[in-house]
Amino acid sequence: MSLRFVRWALVVFVLMVQWTMQAENAPRASFNFNADWKLFVGDPKGASDAEFDDSDWKLVSLPHAWNEDEAFKLDIKDLSTGIAWYRKTFVLPKGSEGQNVFLEFEGLRQAGEVYVNGVLAGLHENGVMAFGLNVTSLLKAYPQTNVVAVRTDNDWNYRERFFNQRYQWADRNFNANYGGLTKNVKLHLTNKIYQTLPLYSNLGTIGTYVYGSDFDIAGKTATVNVESEVRNETSRAQVVNLDVVVEDMDGREVKTFKGTARMISPEGMVVLSAAAPMENMEFWSWGYGYLYKVRARLEVDGRIVDEVPVRTGFRKTAYENGMIYLNDRVIMLKGYAQRTSNEWPALGMSVPAWMSDYSNQLMIESNGNFVRWMHITPWKQDVESADRVGLIQAMPAGDAEHDVTGRRWDQRVELMRDAIIYNRNNPSILFYEGGNKGIREAHMLELLAVRDKYDPHGGRAMGSREMLASETAEWGGEMLYINKSARKPVFANEYSRDEGLRKYWDAYTAPYHKDGDGPLYKGDDASVYNRNQDSHAIENIIRWHEYWTERPGTGTRVSSGGANIIFSDTNTHHRGAENYRRSGEVDPMRIPKDGFWAHQVMWAGWVDHEDTLTHILGHWNYKRGTVKDMYVVSAADAVELFVNGRSLGKGVQSNRFLFTFEQVRFEEGEIKALGYNKEGDVVGEALRRSAGKPHAIKLTPMQSPLGFRADGADVAMVQVEVVDEAGNRCPTALNAISFDLEGPAEWRGGIAQGPDNYILSTKLPVEGGVNRIMLRSTREAGEIKLSARSRGLKSASLELESKPFVVENGLATVLPADGLPSFLGKGPTPLSPSYTETRRSVMPVSATAGINQDKVAMSFDDNEESVWDNSNQLDHGWIRYQLEREAELSEINIKFSGHRTRSYPIAVYVDGQEVFKGNTPRNLGYANLSFAPIKGKEVMVQLIGATSYEDEYGIVEITGQMDEATQADQQEDRGGNLSIVEIEFFERL
Numbered sequence: 001m002s003l004r005f006v007r008w009a010l011v012v013f014v015l016m017v018q019w020t021m022q023a024e025n026a027p028r029a030s031f032n033f034n035a036d037w038k039l040f041v042g043d044p045k046g047a048s049d050a051e052f053d054d055s056d057w058k059l060v061s062l063p064h065a066w067n068e069d070e071a072f073k074l075d076i077k078d079l080s081t082g083i084a085w086y087r088k089t090f091v092l093p094k095g096s097e098g099q100n101v102f103l104e105f106e107g108l109r110q111a112g113e114v115y116v117n118g119v120l121a122g123l124h125e126n127g128v129m130a131f132g133l134n135v136t137s138l139l140k141a142y143p144q145t146n147v148v149a150v151r152t153d154n155d156w157n158y159r160e161r162f163f164n165q166r167y168q169w170a171d172r173n174f175n176a177n178y179g180g181l182t183k184n185v186k187l188h189l190t191n192k193i194y195q196t197l198p199l200y201s202n203l204g205t206i207g208t209y210v211y212g213s214d215f216d217i218a219g220k221t222a223t224v225n226v227e228s229e230v231r232n233e234t235s236r237a238q239v240v241n242l243d244v245v246v247e248d249m250d251g252r253e254v255k256t257f258k259g260t261a262r263m264i265s266p267e268g269m270v271v272l273s274a275a276a277p278m279e280n281m282e283f284w285s286w287g288y289g290y291l292y293k294v295r296a297r298l299e300v301d302g303r304i305v306d307e308v309p310v311r312t313g314f315r316k317t318a319y320e321n322g323m324i325y326l327n328d329r330v331i332m333l334k335g336y337a338q339r340t341s342n343e344w345p346a347l348g349m350s351v352p353a354w355m356s357d358y359s360n361q362l363m364i365e366s367n368g369n370f371v372r373w374m375h376i377t378p379w380k381q382d383v384e385s386a387d388r389v390g391l392i393q394a395m396p397a398g399d400a401e402h403d404v405t406g407r408r409w410d411q412r413v414e415l416m417r418d419a420i421i422y423n424r425n426n427p428s429i430l431f432y433e434g435g436n437k438g439i440r441e442a443h444m445l446e447l448l449a450v451r452d453k454y455d456p457h458g459g460r461a462m463g464s465r466e467m468l469a470s471e472t473a474e475w476g477g478e479m480l481y482i483n484k485s486a487r488k489p490v491f492a493n494e495y496s497r498d499e500g501l502r503k504y505w506d507a508y509t510a511p512y513h514k515d516g517d518g519p520l521y522k523g524d525d526a527s528v529y530n531r532n533q534d535s536h537a538i539e540n541i542i543r544w545h546e547y548w549t550e551r552p553g554t555g556t557r558v559s560s561g562g563a564n565i566i567f568s569d570t571n572t573h574h575r576g577a578e579n580y581r582r583s584g585e586v587d588p589m590r591i592p593k594d595g596f597w598a599h600q601v602m603w604a605g606w607v608d609h610e611d612t613l614t615h616i617l618g619h620w621n622y623k624r625g626t627v628k629d630m631y632v633v634s635a636a637d638a639v640e641l642f643v644n645g646r647s648l649g650k651g652v653q654s655n656r657f658l659f660t661f662e663q664v665r666f667e668e669g670e671i672k673a674l675g676y677n678k679e680g681d682v683v684g685e686a687l688r689r690s691a692g693k694p695h696a697i698k699l700t701p702m703q704s705p706l707g708f709r710a711d712g713a714d715v716a717m718v719q720v721e722v723v724d725e726a727g728n729r730c731p732t733a734l735n736a737i738s739f740d741l742e743g744p745a746e747w748r749g750g751i752a753q754g755p756d757n758y759i760l761s762t763k764l765p766v767e768g769g770v771n772r773i774m775l776r777s778t779r780e781a782g783e784i785k786l787s788a789r790s791r792g793l794k795s796a797s798l799e800l801e802s803k804p805f806v807v808e809n810g811l812a813t814v815l816p817a818d819g820l821p822s823f824l825g826k827g828p829t830p831l832s833p834s835y836t837e838t839r840r841s842v843m844p845v846s847a848t849a850g851i852n853q854d855k856v857a858m859s860f861d862d863n864e865e866s867v868w869d870n871s872n873q874l875d876h877g878w879i880r881y882q883l884e885r886e887a888e889l890s891e892i893n894i895k896f897s898g899h900r901t902r903s904y905p906i907a908v909y910v911d912g913q914e915v916f917k918g919n920t921p922r923n924l925g926y927a928n929l930s931f932a933p934i935k936g937k938e939v940m941v942q943l944i945g946a947t948s949y950e951d952e953y954g955i956v957e958i959t960g961q962m963d964e965a966t967q968a969d970q971q972e973d974r975g976g977n978l979s980i981v982e983i984e985f986f987e988r989l
Contacts, residue, residue, distance in 0.1 A: 028194065028306050029093070032812035033103070033185040034062040035711055035805070036088065036779065041066050043083040043151070048115040050147040054087050061712030061779070062086075062185055063350035065109075065178035066152075071348040072571045072588055072751055073759035075579040079177045079571075086150045086181050090810025093189070094142045100190045100233070102197055103133045106183035106380045108150070110158045110170060115149040122202050125160055126167060126411065128376045128398055129418045130183075132199030154179030165407045169376050169398040173573040176341045178348035183379045184816050192233040193240065194306045195298055196269070198421045201414075205229060206421050210294045211457040212314035213275075217283060217328045218831055222314055224255065225275040225457065228296050232264040238300055239263050242272040245295040249822065254278070254292075258299075272298075283327050284313030284427040286369040286606070287826025289390040291427075313387060313427035317459035319474055322485040322558045324430070326392075327829035330552050333392070333561030334603040335370035336363060336585070337494035339570045340378050340396075345588050345751040346759050347774070348571075349379070352714045353817035354704035356385040359590055361823050363567055364389050366585060366596050367603035372493060372563040375399055375436055377419040381817065386428040389823040394431035394563075395423060403439040417450050424455040431461050431475060436493075438466030444473050465493045469865040477562075481900070482925025484550055484557040484982070486862050492562030495924070496543040499575060499582040500531035502593045503753050503767040505618055507532065508628050509732055518577040529575035534631065537594040537617055538658060540564065540585075541633060544602050545655035546924045552607050553835035555893070555986055556843070557862060559925075564599070578753070588751050589717070589772040594618065598633045602657050606834035609635045614675040614684035619731035619768075621690050622666040632659040636675025636684050644669040691769075692724030694733050696794035699786065702772070703800070706819050710744065710781035711805040711812070718798065720788055721770045733769040735790045738762065741775065743784035744802060748774040777802045839986040842887040850876030859980040867897055867981045870943065874976035877943030883936075883985060890933040891986040892916070894941070895926050897979035898949075904978065905945035910936035917944070939985060946975035 038057035046052050065071070066084040074080075092101065103114070103121075110127035113120060116138040124131045139146050154177055159166050169175055188197065198207030208228040215222045224246060232238050239261055246255040259274030282290040291313045298306035318325040324333065341349045342359060360382065363371060370392035373382075377397055386393050397416035404412070416432070423429055434447045444464065451462050463475030468483060468490065470476065476490045477483050480497075483490040504513035515535045516527025531539065543564075550559040569584040576582055585596040597615040604611040614634040622628070632639045632651060639659040641648045644667055651659030659673075668690045675684030702717040722733035739762045741747050749760045750773040758764035764771065775784065781804040787797035806812060847856040851870050856879060858866035870877040889910055896904055900922055908916040908929060915931040 027304070028308065029189040030815065031187045032815050033088070033187045033810075034713060034816065035807045035812055036810055037062060037064070037181070038087045039064065039066055039084065039180070041082065041084045044085070047085045047087070048118055048120075048149045048151065050118045052087070052149075057087070059712075059779070062181050063183050063713065064180065065182045065348040065350050066180040067178060068346060068348050068350065069760060071176075071178065071343055071759070072345040072580055073756050076176050076572050077172045081154050081156055081177060081179065084152050084180045086152065088148045088810060090146055090148070091144065092139060092142050092146065093809075093811065096189050097141045098192070100134065100192065100194065101136045101139055102188040102190070102203075103135055103148070104130065104186040104188060104197060104199060105132070105181070106130045106185065108152055108181050108183065109177065109179050110154045110167070111152070113151045115151075117147055123161065124201065125158070126398070126415055127170060129201065129415055130199060130380060130422050131201040132197050132203045134203060150181060152180045163407050165411070167398065167411060168400045168404055168408055171375070171400050174339060174375050176339070176343055176348065176571045178341065178343070178350065182348065182350045184381065186815070187811060191305055193238055193298065193300055194231060195296060195308045196229045196231055200418050200421050205231070206454065208296050208308045208310055208425070210296075210310045210312050210425050212316070213457060214277070215316040217316060217829065220281050221277060221279050222281055223275055223277050224294065224314070225273070226259075226294060226296050227271055227273045228298075228308065229269060229271050230264060230298060231269045232266060235266055237263055237265050240270075240272065241299045242274040243297040243299045243304065244274050244276075245297065246278065247293040247295065248282070249290060249292070254280075281314060283829060284315040284387075285327055285390060285826070285829040286331065286392065287364045287390040288824050288828055289313070289388045289822035290824065291387060291822055310425050311384070311387070312425045315427050315459070317430055319461045319489050322487060322489055322560065323552050324489045324560050326430075329829050330607055330834045331369060332551050332607045333370045333491045333563070334599075335368040335372065335392070335561075335563050336567035337372045337374055337563035337565040338567045339572050340373045340376045341570070341572070342378070342382055342568070343571050344774070345757070346748045347715070352704065353381050353385065353820055354706070355715060356381050357388055357820060359568065360385045360391050361389040362586060362590055363391055364823065364826070366599045368567075368599065369603075370394065370563070371567070372433070374494075377415065377423075380422070383423050383426050383429070384817060387426050388820060390826065391428055393429045394433050395419060395429045396433035396436065399436040402437050403435060403443060409443065413446060413450060416447055417454065420451060420454045424458050429460060431463065433464060434462060434473070435464040439464055441470060441472055444470060448472060463488070469863050480924065482546055482550060482559055482562075483864055484559050484926070486557045489560035491560040492547065494565035495562050496540055496564050497583055498531055498536055498539050499529040500533060500536035500593070501578065501582050501753060502533065502587040502591060504532035505731070505768065506534045506628070508622055508626050509619070510734060521575045526575050530577055533594045534617055537598045537633070538631060540595045540598055541602065541658045542655050543924065544599070545657065546926070548602070548656060549928060550926060551835065553837045554839055555984055556841035557982070557984060579757070591770060591772060598657075601633045601635055604635060608835045612636055612675060612677070612683040614639065614673055614686040616671060616673050616686045616688050620666070620671045620688040621730070621732050624666070624668075626666040627663050628666075630661045630664040630671070632661070632673045632686065633657050634659060634673070634675045634684055637678050638676045640674050640676070642672045642674070643667055689728070691728040691730045692726065694722045694730045694735060694793060695725045696723055697721070697737060697788045697790060697796040698723045698727065699788055699796045699798045701798060701800060705821060708777060708800055708802045709805045710777045710779060710802040711807075712777060712779045714777040714802070715748065716745075716775050716777075716800055717772050718775070718786060719770065719772050720766060722766050722793065729769045731769045734765050734767065735793060736763055736765045737771070737788050737790045739773065740787045741784070744778045744780035744782045745784045745800070746776040746778060748776050750774065775800070779805075781805070837989050839891060839988050842889065842985045842987060843884045844881040844983075844985070845884050847879055847881045849879040859983050862982070864895065864981055867979055869897070869977055869979035872977040874943060874946070877976065877978040878940060879978075879980065880938060880940040881983070881985070882938055886935060886937040887985070887987045888933045888935050889939070889985055890931060890988045892929045892939070893926050893984040893986065894920070894929065895981040895983075896920065897981060899923050899925060899927065901949055903948045904943060905947070906978070907942045907944050909940040909942070910934050911938050933988065941978075941980070941983070943976070943978035947977060
C-alpha cells in the first residue's frame with residue numbers, strides 16, 4: 001500500500017469523523033412548513049409521484065380546507081366530502097446533511113396518506129390529533145428538490161384501513177367536516193442524539209415534559225421539573241445530560257440548572273430529568289396568561305447538541321370539597337361549551353393564530369374563565385391560544401354521545417393517549433374529558449391509567465359527563481341540569497341551548513322579529529330556537545341564576561358552575577330557521593350579542609362578584625311613540641332607570657340579575673341605569689344615547705398585532721359600521737354595503753341573513769348597524785385598498801399593507817404563533833378568598849319514612865344517582881329528618897326526581913310547626929324553599945296531593961327527542977309519588 005494512499009485514506013477518515021461530529025452536534029431547527037402547497041380536489045393517477053406535473057393546481061398556504069367556501073354557506077350535513085391532494089416542493093437547508101428530518105402535522109381531516117419523493121411515508125386516520133413522521137431516509141440532501149404529497153379523504157363514513165371501523169366522532173351533528181390539511185405543518189431537523197417529539201402516533205415518542213411542584217403561591221416559589229425522552233441514533237454509547245434554562249416573558253434568564261448525566265447505548269432511549277426550586281414566580285391564572293420559556297438543552301461532552309424550547313406556565317390545582325382550586329383560590333367555572341372546530345365563515349377552522357387569540361380572549365372579556373371543547377380534542381393552535389389568554393380548558397379525546405366497546409373504545413384510548421402526550425405542557429388544560437356521556441367504571445380506570453402514565457404531575461382531573469356516583473371519575477356533571485357535590489367538583493357540561501340571530505333586537509325593531517317566530521323543528525314547536533336578542537339574553541340570565549344560587553359558599557354541597565352552549569354561532573347542528581346554530585353569545589364574526597354583555601355582568605368574579613357591572617339590554621333608537629319593556633342586567637342590589645334625566649323608578653328584580661321596567665315610552669335622547677348597593681350608594685352605571693340618521697360608512701381594520709403577513713394564510717378583518725353625522729353607530733341600520741378590493745389580497749367576505757348567508761359575496765348588509773368582512777393575504781406583499789359604498793351613505797375606504805414573509809426553498813423560520821403576546825389583563829391570582837359564606841349546611845344524621853325505610857339515607861347521601869321515594873303511595877308520602885344539632889333554619893334545598901317537569905305539592909314542618917305549604921317550582925336542579933327563621937332539630941317533608949307534569953323549559957336532545965329522564969317522567973304514573981334525590985337544610989349567615 002503506497003504512502004500516498006495511506007495519507008489520502010487518513011484525510012478522508014478525519015473528514016468523515018469531523019462531518020459526523022458536526023452532524024451529531026448540530027442544533028435543532030424547526031421550520032414553518034405551511035407556505036406554497038398545491039391543491040387539487042380529486043384523485044388523479046400518479047399524484048404521489050415526485051415527477052407529477054402539478055403546475056395547474058391551485059396554490060395555497062396552510063392551514064387550508066379544500067371545501068372552505070362552504071363554511072356557513074351549507075348545513076353541516078351537506079359539506080362536501082371526497083379526495084383531495086396537497087403537494088409541496090422544498091429543499092432542505094444547506095448544512096443539514098446527516099441530520100434527522102421530521103414532519104409534524106397538527107392534524108388533517110379525516111385520513112391522509114403522506115408520500116415523500118413518491119414513497120409512502122405514513123398513514124393517519126383519526127381526523128383529530130397531530131402525528132409525526134421521520135422522513136430522513138426518504139429525502140434528498142441540499143440542493144436537491146424534494147416533494148411531499150398528501151392524499152386526504154374526508155368521507156363521513158371513512159373506515160380504518162386495517163380494522164374496517166368507523167370513528168365515533170365523525171358525526172354530522174357537531175364535527176363540521178372541513179377537509180384536507182386544515183391545521184399547521186412543521187418540519188424539524190435534529191442531530192442523531194436528540195430529544196424526541198411528543199408525537200406518539202407513528203413515531204412512538206413522548207417528547208419533553210415540564211411541570212411544577214412544591215408550590216408556595218403566597219411565597220411565589222415552586223419547583224420546576226423537566227423530563228425529556230432522549231434517543232441515541234449514533235453507533236456508539238453517549239453520555240448525556242439535561243441542561244435547563246428558564247426565561248421569563250421578557251426573555252430574561254431567571255433560572256438555570258442541570259440534571260444527572262446518563263449513558264445511552266447505540267439506538268437506545270432514556271428519560272433524563274432535572275429539577276430545581278425557583279423564586280419570584282408568576283403563576284398562570286384566569287386572564288393572566290403568564291408563560292415561561294423552558295429551554296431543555298441536551299449536553300454531550302460539555303457541548304449543547306439539541307434544544308427544545310417549551311412555552312409553558314405554572315399553576316397549582318386541587319379538586320376537592322366539591323370545588324376547584326386554582327393557585328389556592330376557589331374558582332367557579334363560568335364559560336362555554338364551544339365546538340372544537342371554532343369555525344369562521346368561508347374559512348372553517350383554518351384561521352391564523354392571532355384570530356384564535358382574538359376569539360378566545362373574547363371569552364375572557366365576557367368574564368368567562370373556561371371553555372369545554374366539545375367531543376374532540378382541539379387543535380394545538382387553540383390549545384396554545386388558551387395558554388396565552390388565560391382561558392381554562394376541558395380537553396376531550398373523541399366521543400359522540402355514548403360509551404362504546406371493542407375497537408371503537410380502543411380508538412378513544414389511543415386518541416386520549418396521543419392528546420395527553422401532545423398537550424401536557426399546556427397550563428390552560430385543567431380537565432381531561434373521558435366521554436361526552438357516561439362511560440363504564442372500567443373504562444374510566446383505563447383512562448386514568450393513561451393519564452397517570454403520561455401526565456402524573458400536571459394537576460389535571462380526569463372525568464366525564466354524568467358518572468355522578470363514580471368512585472373513579474375526578475369530576476362530573478350532567479348536561480342541561482345542575483348538580484352539586486361535597487366531594488369531587490361537578491359542573492354542567494352544557495346548558496342554555498336556545499338560539500337567536502344577532503340581527504333580531506326585539507319585536508319593535510326592523511326586521512320586527514317577534515320572539516319565537518320560525519318554523520317547527522321536526523314537527524315540534526321551536527320558538528326557543530328562534531329568539532330575539534332581548535329574550536335570548538334574558539333566558540341566559542334565568543339559566544345562570546340557578547347555578548349562581550348553588551355556588552361555593554352556599555353550603556357543604558355546591559355546584560362548580562357550568563358551560564353555556566355555545567360561545568360563537570357555529571356551522572353545526574341547529575334547530576332554528578337558519579342552517580347553522582345561533583346559540584352563541586357572539587355571531588360567527590365574533591360580534592357580541594346582548595348575551596355577551598349579560599354574562600360579563602353576571603360572571604365578574606372568581607365566585608362572588610368582584611366588579612359590580614350594569615348593562616342595558618337592546619338599544620335606544622325606536623320609532624316615536626314606541627312603548628316597550630326595558631331590561632337591565634346588573635350585579636347591583638337595585639337599579640333605577642332615567643330617560644333624559646327623569647327617573648322611572650326602581651326596576652322589578654328577578655333571577656338576581658334582571659331588572660325589568662315595564663311600558664317605557666321611547667324619547668329621543670338618553671337612557672341611563674344606575675345600580676345601587678344595599679346602603680343606597682351608586683355602584684354601577686350604564687348609558688345609551690339615540691343615534692342620528694344614517695349618514696356614512698365607517699371602516700375599522702382588525703389585524704394581528706404583528707402586522708398583516710403575506711404568507712398566503714394570514715387574515716385581516718375589517719369592521720364596517722353605519723354611523724350618523726357625529727360618528728355614532730346607528731343600531732337599527734340594515735343597509736346593504738358594496739365592497740371593492742384592490743391589491744394583493746383575497747376576498748373572503750363575511751356573513752349575514754340572506755341568500756347563501758352572503759358567504760363570499762362582495763355585497764352584504766350590516767345588522768344592527770355593524771358587520772365584518774375578511775381579507776386573506778396572498779404570497780405577494782404590498783398595498784391593499786378596500787372601499788365600501790351604499791346608496792344614500794357617504795362612502796369609505798381604507799388601506800392595508802401586507803408585510804413580506806420570507807420563505808426560502810419552501811421553508812420559513814417564523815412559526816405561525818411566533819411573537820404573539822399574552823393577555824395579562826386580569827392580573828395574578830388574588831390571595832384573598834373568592835367567596836363569602838352566605839348559608840351553612842345543617843346535616844341530617846338519620847331519617848324515618850312512611851315507606852322504604854332502607855332507602856331513606858339515599859335522600860341525603862351526596863349521590864345524585866340514588867333516590868328515596870314512597871313507591872307512588874300518597875298515604876306514605878312523608879319523610880322525617882333528625883339533624884346533627886338544633887339550628888335556626890330558614891331554607892331547605894331539595895332535588896326531586898323530574899325536577900324540571902314535576903311540581904310537588906308538599907308541606908314542610910320544623911319541630912312540628914308548618915313553615916312551608918305549596919307547590920315546588922320547576923327548576924334545572926334544586927328547589928329552594930325559604931321561610932322565616934325558626935329553631936329546630938327535626939324536619940318533616942310531606943306530600944299533600946298529586947304531582948303535576950309540565951315541561952316548562954321545552955328542552956329536547958339533538959335527535960329531536962326528549963331526554964330519557966323526562967320521557968320516563970311523562971310516561972309513568974307518578975301522581976302520588978314523592979321522590980327525593982338530595983335534601984339539604986340551611987341556616988343563613
